[in-house]
Amino acid sequence: AQKVTQAQTEISVVEKEDVTLDCVYETRDTTYYLFWYKQPPSGELVFLIRRNSFDEQNEISGRYSWNFQKSTSSFNFTITASQVVDSAVYFCALSVGFASGSRLTFGEGTQLTVNP
Amino acid sequence: NAGVTQTPKFRVLKTGQSMTLLCAQDMNHEYMYWYRQDPGMGLRLIHYSVGEGTTAKGEVPDGYNVSRLKKQNFLLGLESAAPSQTSVYFCASSKDRVRFLYEQYFGPGTRLTVT
Numbered sequence: 001a002q003k004v005t006q007a008q009t010e011i012s013v014v015e016k017e018d019v020t021l022d023c024v025y026e027t028r029d030t031t032y033y034l035f036w037y038k039q040p041p042s043g044e045l046v047f048l049i050r051r052n053s054f055d056e057q058n059e060i061s062g063r064y065s066w067n068f069q070k071s072t073s074s075f076n077f078t079i080t081a082s083q084v085v086d087s088a089v090y091f092c093a094l095s096v097g098f099a100s101g102s103r104l105t106f107g108e109g110t111q112l113t114v115n116p
Numbered sequence: 117n118a119g120v121t122q123t124p125k126f127r128v129l130k131t132g133q134s135m136t137l138l139c140a141q142d143m144n145h146e147y148m149y150w151y152r153q154d155p156g157m158g159l160r161l162i163h164y165s166v167g168e169g170t171t172a173k174g175e176v177p178d179g180y181n182v183s184r185l186k187k188q189n190f191l192l193g194l195e196s197a198a199p200s201q202t203s204v205y206f207c208a209s210s211k212d213r214v215r216f217l218y219e220q221y222f223g224p225g226t227r228l229t230v231t
Contacts, residue, residue, distance in 0.1 A: 009156075035219060045159075045206065045222035091158060103174065104149075104220065106158035 002027045004094050006107035013082055014115050021077040021110045023092030029053075033095045034068065034075045035104065040088040051075065082114045118142055120223035122207050128229045129197040137192040137226050139207030147212045148190040149174075149220065150182060152203040159206060165190055166212075197230045204228070 003026040013019045025034065036048040049059060051068050059066045063080045079086055092107045123138040139148065146167050151159040151174075161174030165184040179201060181193045190209075194201060204227050208220040 004158075037222075043204070043225050045208075047219040047221070050219050103161055103164065104159070105175075106160070108156055108158045 002029075002032075002094050002096060002105040004092050004105055004107035006090075006092055006110050008110045009108070010111045010113070012113045012115065015084060016081050017114075018078060018080050019082050019112065019114075021079075021090050021092075021112065023075045023077065023107060025073050025075065025092070025094045027094060027096055029096040031096070035093040035095065036066070036075075036077050037091045037093065038088045039091065039109070045091070048077075079112075082112075084114050084116055087112060087114045120207055120209055120221050122205075122223035122226050124226060125224065126227050128231065129194075130231055131198060133197050134193070134195050135197065135228075136194075137205055137207075137228075139190045139192070139209075139223055140188055141190075141207075141209040141221070142188065143209060143211070143221065144187070145209035145211050145221075146187070147210045148184065149208040149210075150180070150190065150192045151206045151208065152176065152201075153206060153225075154203050162192065162205075197228075199230045202228060202230045 005024045032053045034051045038046045056068050065078045067076045089109045089111050091109045093104045095104050120141045149164040150162040153159045160176050162180050163174050163182040165171045168187040171182045183191045204225045206225050207223040210218050210220045212218055
């Protein structure tokens with residue numbers, strides 16, 4: 001069975017601070033995908049990144065960066081110089097089961113509040 | 117492109133009533149999914165479909181049925197609604213194929229309350 005743990009239920013920072021959202025996953029499969037999604041107050045889910053288990057390169061996209069470490073089964077997400085618009089719930093998700101579709105297992109989410 | 121749309125956006129049901137939630141996508145995706153989101157529990161997969169005419173159970177399928185008669189539509193039915201089915205329901209689609217997984221595109225959600 002797959003499991004995703006986001007231990008930080010809520011994080012509150014002041015604008016321009018850097019913040020890291022933790023994600024730890026469990027799976028016995030050697031081939032899997034990891035995702036991050038953002039859910040702003042409006043409610044929709046917005047895709048941020050996809051990473052497969054064979055690609056451990058860290059990725060940077062603007063103020064966002066991701067640190068994938070298979071040795072610790074972690075896929076952490078850092079926002080640099082946070083802004084009020086970053087306030088949202090962030091979900092980490094894991095997917096295996098390639099023969100029958102991408103069955104995402106979500107973490108419980110981290111509520112990020114960025115205060116002005 | 118509208119992406120993924122869901123109908124209705126809000127609904128209030130009484131215990132025992134039935135209803136159908138409609139999901140439509142215009143991206144020609146093969147795979148479609150239904151999730152429910154409850155406070156503090158993230159999203160949980162209810163049912164999914166890997167193509168027209170196929171459906172499969174997810175993590176929490178009890179009390180729900182689905183149908184995928186057309187590639188672009190995925191229907192979620194509640195035959196006899198219960199208060200435990202009060203939730204926000206999300207539909208998603210993806211262009212996944214065997215051994216290659218892509219991101220899922222989500223609809224705006226349907227907020228269902230069962231009294």
